Amino acid sequence: MPNNTELESERRLIETAKVDPEKFMDLYTKYYDQIYRYVYRRTGGNKDETHDLVSQTFIDALSHIQSFKWQGYPFSSWLYKIAHNNVIKWYRKAEKSNYVPIEEAKNVSDKNRDQQELTDASLAKDQINAIMEKLEEDEREILRLKFFEGLSNIEIAEIMGLSISNIGVKVFRTLKKAKGFLPTKHDLKQSNE
Amino acid sequence: MNKNYFSDITDLFFKVKNEENIQIDESEKAKIKNILQTRINEIKNVKEHKQDSFWNKWRYQLIGAPASLLALVLALYATTNLNVSIPKEDFSPTPPAKPPVLTDFDRPLVKTAPKLETKPPRTLNKIQENETDFKLPKTKYNTTATSQETQAPVEPENTKSKDTREKPATSQETTVGPETVKPRNTVSQNTQKDIPVIMDGTDTTSQKTTDTTTTNTQKEPATSQETTVEPEETTSTVKPENTVSESTSTKITTSSLPIIKKPTETSTSPIYIHKDKTIKSQSAFNKENLAKLTSSKTPDSTTVYYISDNQVIVEIDEDGITKWYLFDKIKDNWTISKYKKFRTKTVVK
CATH class of the missing domain: 1.20.5 (Single alpha-helices involved in coiled-coils or other helix-helix interfaces)
Structure with a gap:
């Protein structure tokens, strides 16, 4: 979470962008990478879909910037929210067309991997994927925003449309639940044998 | 949140994130x-x-x-320029139903209390009438269609006191004393019509009164037209039997006094309807017609009580059973509104 000075400068930039749309390009430049990574993870590494979703996210933000109300949160929270909604819409469309991006992402990642690259990190990634599949969608989203995007509970609450205390409780419960899905040492020994 | 407790899962997330190498395509x-x-x-x-x-x-x-x-x-x-007036009637609340106002004409005939030896005869005034409780006398009244009897006073036997009082308009049972005696009933009768109008019932059931004389005066409207049902003004004196005047003079109360309703004056010829039967006669309330109307075979006696201009109660004794019928006057037609036996008390109230 940025400090107060950064937040104040961001607020001024947003107010300027409301009057002069050209200033919106500064916001775009500032937050493009963050939003791109977030959408890329959500789409399972699908670059084409990521491109479309990111562009749609910034176009939506530009169109509705007049309705943006400053509440002390970073502008990125608002962008995350728009991107989150666009990804959900995209998932719904994908489900209707029997398109499963997660499975494809797994295959893509497996194709690009050699046997030598199966390091601890890759094992960790597999474990995370296994855990995430067992969690609910809102729980997965909370963990993504919390650990991959590095957002605070306040920003997550803004994105998810929940209260801060509710997010705190949900983070705790989701971590506890995810911990239960972790394989124990006994399970690891059995799998090695 | 205990960091150590969740360190294994959080470390996994951070490890995956650090290993991630998402290339940003500048194009x-x-x-x-x-x-x-x-x-x-x-x-x-x-x-x-x-x-x-x-x-x-x-x-x-x-x-x-x-x-x-x-x-x-x-x-x-x-x-x-625009004067929009809204009628008050549309928005005013509906006025509560006013109780029917009783005029002197509608009031029951005043009957003087039987004269006693020691006390002067009592006469009910209006206040007493209003306070009078309409309790039904136990005495059954038999109506006879003899005008001579009604007009001719009956000589009391061993009369010590003369008791004149009101008769109830719709009385079923009058209890004055422990003993119930069936009094003589008189029916007022028109000279031309057979309408039993007046019922004469005296409470001679009182204690040990051997002879009491009851003078019953009932005013009836004069005959206006040919078709008008008009009971005549009759005066009947009933001589109870086996009554002792001493005890009756002390126990007769205003509440127990029978009251007779005044007959109403009708200007047009009423038509009496019973289901599909229509009787077009001004003497429809006679015994014969009432028997038809009420499907009674052989009524012993019939008595008509005028409640108001539009309501009449008919008492019919048949085989020892007394039945009461309420007639409503709807559009100049007398119609039986209730076939069931009912109590007069509920009707009068």
Whole structure:
């Protein structure tokens, strides 16, 4: 979470962008990478879909910037929210067309991997994927925003449309639940044998 | 949150994140930038067009101001010239049903209390009448269609006191004393019609009174037309038997006094209807017609009590069973409204 000075400068930039749309390009430049990574993870590494979703996210933000109300949160929270909604819409469309991006992402990642690259990190990634599949969608989203995007509970609450205390409780419960899905040492020994 | 407790799962997440190597395609970034720039230019053009347009500048002068003036004029016109009156009846609450006002004509005939030796005869005034409880006498009244009997006073036997009092309009049972004696009933009868109007019942059931004389006076409206049912003014004196005047003089109360309703005056010939039977006669309340109306075979006696202009109660004794019928006058037609036996008390109230 940025400090107060950064937040104040961001607020001024947003107010300027409301009057002069050209200033919106500064916001775009500032937050493009963050939003791109977030959408890329959500789409399972699908670059084409990521491109479309990111562009749609910034176009939506530009169109509705007049309705943006400053509440002390970073502008990125608002962008995350728009991107989150666009990804959900995209998932719904994908489900209707029997398109499963997660499975494809797994295959893509497996194709690009050699046997030598199966390091601890890759094992960790597999474990995370296994855990995430067992969690609910809102729980997965909370963990993504919390650990991959590095957002605070306040920003997550803004994105998810929940209260801060509710997010705190949900983070705790989701971590506890995810911990239960972790394989124990006994399970690891059995799998090695 | 205990960091150590969740360190294994959080370490996994951070490890995956650090290993992630998401390449940002600058060309894609530039494409999106171009798209946004195009969009920004469109927004700018729309804004400039709105600001520079003739319509945007002069729309208020062209439409807004005349419309405001027109609305003002209409409002002034409406307030000054239009008188919209709303009838009060539409919004006023419905007035509560007023109790029927009893006129002197509707009131029951006043009957003087039987004269006693020691006390002067009591006469009910209006206040006493209003306070009178309409309790039914236990005495059953037999009506006879003999005018001579009703007009001729009956000589009391061993009379020590003369008791004149009111008769109830609809009395079923009158209890004055422990003993119930069936009094003689008199029926007023028109000279031309057989309408039993007056019932004469005396409470001779009192204690040990051997002879009491009851003078029953009932006023009936004069006959106005040929078709009008008019009971005549009759005076009946009933001589109870086996009564002792001493005890009756002390126990007779105003509440136990029978009251007789005045017959009403009808201007047109009433038609009496019983289901599909229509009897067109001014003497419809005679024994014969009432037997038809009430499906009684052989009524021993019939008595008609006039409740009001539009209501009449008919008492029919048949085989020792007393039945009461309420007749309602609807559009000059007398119709039986209730076939069931009912208590007079509920009707009078």
